[in-house]
Amino acid sequence: MGREVAESCVDAVVIEMVSAFCHNFYSAEPELAARRIEAIGYQVGHQLVERYTMDCPRFTDHLEAIKFICKEFWSELFKKQIDNLKTNHRGTFVLQDNMFRWITRISPNPLQENTTESIATNDDNQTTQTTSMHLYFPCGIIRGALTSLGIPCVVSADISHRPACSFVVRIKA
Amino acid sequence: MQFFGGSAAIGITPSPAAPPGTATSLSGNNANMLYIFNRNGVCLLYREWHRPLRTLDAQQDQKLMFGLLFSLRSFTAKMDPTSVDKGNLGVPLLPGQGCSYHSFQTNTYKLSFMESPSGIKLILVTHPKTGDLRDSLRYMYNLYVEYVVKNPIYVPGSAIKCELFNTNLDQYVKTLI
Numbered sequence: 001m002g003r004e005v006a007e008s009c010v011d012a013v014v015i016e017m018v019s020a021f022c023h024n025f026y027s028a029e030p031e032l033a034a035r036r037i038e039a040i041g042y043q044v045g046h047q048l049v050e051r052y053t054m055d056c057p058r059f060t061d062h063l064e065a066i067k068f069i070c071k072e073f074w075s076e077l078f079k080k081q082i083d084n085l086k087t088n089h090r091g092t093f094v095l096q097d098n099m100f101r102w103i104t105r106i107s108p109n110p111l112q113e114n115t116t117e118s119i120a121t122n123d124d125n126q127t128t129q130t131t132s133m134h135l136y137f138p139c140g141i142i143r144g145a146l147t148s149l150g151i152p153c154v155v156s157a158d159i160s161h162r163p164a165c166s167f168v169v170r171i172k173a
Numbered sequence: 174m175q176f177f178g179g180s181a182a183i184g185i186t187p188s189p190a191a192p193p194g195t196a197t198s199l200s201g202n203n204a205n206m207l208y209i210f211n212r213n214g215v216c217l218l219y220r221e222w223h224r225p226l227r228t229l230d231a232q233q234d235q236k237l238m239f240g241l242l243f244s245l246r247s248f249t250a251k252m253d254p255t256s257v258d259k260g261n262l263g264v265p266l267l268p269g270q271g272c273s274y275h276s277f278q279t280n281t282y283k284l285s286f287m288e289s290p291s292g293i294k295l296i297l298v299t300h301p302k303t304g305d306l307r308d309s310l311r312y313m314y315n316l317y318v319e320y321v322v323k324n325p326i327y328v329p330g331s332a333i334k335c336e337l338f339n340t341n342l343d344q345y346v347k348t349l350i
Binding site: 018110127 | 319320323324325326334335336337338339
């Protein structure tokens, strides 16, 4: 595959896309913005997985497909694999990435000595909001990839410990 | 008598910058101050680790610093003995044009300077025995790009309030010789 793009360009495009949808297009309805971003991710994941599974044989079961996503797919996208995979063997998988590249740079304002409680929590809220907005796109990518492999599912993200984030995949039975 | 003990003496004679290795402030940092300006003269960041003498308030201090950089720049360009084509001396110079200075030194401190092509100016004030700090300044500029420019919350042109950037900067400054 001949042509390459700098990683900074991709990072910048993702940041600008999230910012454009949140502030310009659907500034009054963050829910709609989130859904549009997830839909874009769905398309991207759908097409990417076609490209990356060109020479692979068909996957035998759900676990194999998820393992493919965790290893080869994630390495192609982010140059690292998923750090931790948990499952309850009943259709729910948790993919944990300890250093997810698109949210490592989100940094809160530093706490000053005379910050009041409300200002401090405001900053924290803003960080949490920005982080969750940025995670809709990768959720869409995972959903698009799995659907294209024949596994309809629902993906959500969990950001309790930054910069580690978990993607929860629930397969529709 | 009164010449040596009076309070008038304090605040006029600057105390010498601490040599490396002595724990001056709580963290034993080896730099005194850092300024970051953008191309319009807005001071994006002012950070100090060890500054016993303060003559002006913060606003005036920053304006004075930016004015100094601007004048030094045109001065060094005009005094350049090697360039044949003098060009238009009244026109403001772009970041790469003309000759650019990188440091000046007094008996108590050394001021190192770096300007990026986008007009971001970094000024680092350290003790006088420091070597050439251009690589360190370039590393700090990389830190700025990584943690400030790529932070989705940061608004370009405003003051830098970024926890990750401050932490990494402090860590790096501790390793400067």
